[in-house]
Amino acid sequence: MIAWLNEFLGFLPDPLRIIAVITAQIVPLVIVLILCVAFLTYFERKVIGYMQNRIGPNRVGPRGWFQPFADVIKLLVKEVVVPSKANRFLFLVAPLLSIVPALATWAVMPLFPGYAIANIDAALLYILALTALSIYGVILAGWASNSKYAFLGAMRSTAQMLAYEIAMGFALVGVLMAGGSLNLGVITEAQSGGILSWFWLPLFPLFIVYFISGVAETNRAPFDVAEGESEIVAGFHVEYSGVAFAIFFLAEYANMILIAGLTAVMFFGGWHSFFAGSWFAFLDGTPLAFLREPSLAWLCVKIAFFLFCFLWSRATFPRYRYDQIMRLGWKVFIPVTLVWIMVEGVMLVAGVGPWRT
């Protein structure tokens, strides 16, 4: 497809053509992502609704499918109020700072075999850098709005980020050791085979730490202390309204999809099929053989599953207190990851384990 694009735009001078080809890949991805976010909010309300004996949105459009659009329109026509003592520039830049990294990270996501928008070798580092950057949006929003509630939210978020970035980084070190590369495509390739050859099994503690840290990084329940509706009202975005709020909202859900996607890619074999292993060899030659092919659909299924876990935990758990989150991060997750990296190192040297060296 890219070759075809290159040929189609061949009349353009080289730099322009490259930009055009890249843009032609980015724009559909971003549109799809934003649509996913829109329907994720609908999905969340429905799933949590059914878990709580309610029916959720069902009035706008058939079965409430247009509810996300109604919400967007409502937020778009609302006034963006900038508090009088706020730092106007930072106040308006902060939402952008949180949405841009959430979308930019998708550049390195291996969507189907052999394809990522930017198939770079330092993908894992790029992800670490960008996810860390997205916290700046929260911190600046809290600081710039000149409100004590927002400031408390920003403070909590900063402390939380420090603790969980480290645990997350260590978990990624484990993945890097197992996959033997920083390139996400190569990491996915390294997990070829059935469910048992995906990294979640040998890296189980790291997978748990990564996913929980991911929930914490996205400020989702039970780690939503930066928002803490019942404590600090809405935390860092308490002063935001209209589009500016919508962008924070978008960023939160885009981050959820991102974390679900990264978990799927790094621990659950990305676009590999559930039925790829030798257990399901009997499917070959039957009409169901296509199930064994790696494809984008498998990645989507896995992302949907992890998103469901996000929503499930939101409906189930009470909220942690912020010092308890710190304790969990520093005293539980970081030691767990350190120990497991050591174990993994020994296994690697001894040649035990399914991964390549």
Next chain:
Amino acid sequence: MPEFQQFTLNFGPQHPAAHGVLRLVLDMDGEVIRKADPHIGLLHRGTEKLAETKPYNQSIGYMDRLDYVSMMCNEHGYVLAIEKLLGITPPLRARYIRTMFDEITRILNHLLWIGSHGLDIGAMTVFLYAFREREDLMDCYEAVSGTRMHATYYRPGGVYRDLPDAMPKYEASRWHSAAEVKRMNTSREGTLLDFIEAFTERFPACVDDYEALLTDNRIWKQRTVNIGVVSPEQAMQLGFTGPMLRGSGVAWDLRKKQPYGAYADLDFDIPVGVNGDCYDRYLVRIEELRQSNRIIRQCVEWLRANPGPVIVDDYKVAPPPREKMKGDMEALIHHFKLFTEGYSVPAGEAYAAVEHPKGEFGVYLVADGSNKPFRVKVRAPGFAHLAALDEMVRGHMLPDVVAVIGTQDIVFGEIDR
């Protein structure tokens, strides 16, 4: 670098966890509370003063609106005080009905408490589970009094009327098919007592559901164990009553200590806590839900077996029955006098207290012999609890303030009055 200073946070009066209109001025050192100063009065409606301007019976409705989640218990306190002054005793059946509805009210209140306490701490789901059961109990209120919240059902000398023989039923509509409606009406085919009995059979499993979400949940325990600890001595000094006092291990319950209604004849237990923290108070209230259920069952059984009058036969206090008014001049005059002027209460003073879901709810009445009270003073349990907020949260963190407000089960209708 400037020195880090304490700052003041204005918590409320419009805050998701303020339970209405609590305004807290918090002196904080980072996230740690140094001092909490509750400001009240934002919901002051002058109930006590208003009651002085009206005949006794017309203030019963105001009592519902004090603690607007445990309506009939408030009424009970007020009518008990009037009965004390008048020197009348309601018939036994009325006392059983009152007892049953007191306990239904207790369940209503505790269900709202568990929902909002959970919501304060971030557990959303239990709120909606609790409201599912509240709906059925509200229907009991509606069946017996016509309104779902502010019932005005108790009267000096008994209750307004006997329990109805039929429950209101759902009807098929655009939203509910006939089959669905039939399923929804299954427990509504019989009398109100049948409906309540069906509820008591299903309710323990519902409490198990709430407990499954919270009791052994590690996060819930981390958020409530050792938060807002009150020792038994401290609890008594602070004037705590109800679950707040029992959570600290003091087995004080007016239903046992000075029985009113029909409590003396009924079999139930008083749960007490050990450590006096939020978790113990949570467990105490959960057990109270189960005990209330037990009391309701006993009342249903008794009420089934013992029909009879539900209000005193004294037409100076209670209106005569309709059919009697059609043929009897004197009854008509009684009715007219009662609904225009009310009744006169002999001069004197009385204090009557009930074990309200939140603690001791007392009404102090001073009568001057006329048809209106000279003074009404309401002793609201939440007032004493809120006054202790500072002591309970000092040194804790901001999220714990929310947990403590939740555990105090504060309603501003009764505190501000």
